[in-house]
Amino acid sequence: MSLQQNLTGSTIIPSLRYRDAHAAIDWLVRVFGFHKQAVYEGPDGTVMHAQLTHGLGMLMLGSIQNHGEFSRVMVQPDEIGGRETAGLCLIVEDCDAVYASVKKAGAEIVQELSSPEYGGRAFACRDLEDHIWWVGSYNPWTDHSSVQA
Known part of the structure; x- marks a missing residue:
């Protein structure tokens, strides 16, 4: 059986490191x-x-x-001026609810909640150790009807 047939989620899994990994997990x-x-x-x-899952992602x-x-x-x-060298994208069903959760947690919003022209709702924030997350309801697997060749 091939690797692809054995997988139940993504074949690309981001990895992060935290000073307080237990707090980050929570x-x-x-x-x-x-x-x-x-x-x-x-x-x-x-x-x-640690391995955390979200839908089919990890x-x-x-x-x-x-x-x-x-x-x-x-x-x-x-260590590099609050910058990142890669982006983390989290696809959610209810972006407004996650935005409210992020605001309640006191996270820094780096891109306000909006409705991008390509679809869905989206925002970007920093987690508790400043990693930047883009969070949106746009589904790149299915929401591409306006793609131009």
């Missing part, structure tokens, strides 16, 4: 509606590896204190 579950699939504890209260994360080979090539947003 925040992502509470504010964005992720579900804990697996959390593997590391030494000294760190998270060696996010992997861990503590920055885990000094493996991967950690040597990653930086945190506050």
Whole structure:
């Protein structure tokens, strides 16, 4: 059986590192509606590896204190002026409800809630350790009727 036949979700899974991975997991579950699939504890209260799911998507994360080979090539947003080198997109059914949850959690909004011309509702915010998330109800798998060739 091929890899594609064994998959139940995305073949691209973003990965983040957090100084307080336990707090990040709680925040992502509470504010964005992720579900804990697996959390593997590391030494000294760190998270060696965690898997959070949202629909058919997944996010992997861990503590920055885990000094493996991967950690040597990653930086945190506050180490590079609050900037990011990749974007995280979270597709949700009710963007307005998630926006309200994000505002209630006190997250910084970096792009206000709007209705983009390509469809849906969308906004962008920073999580509790400044990673930037674009959140929207536009479904790129199905909402592309106005695509020009």
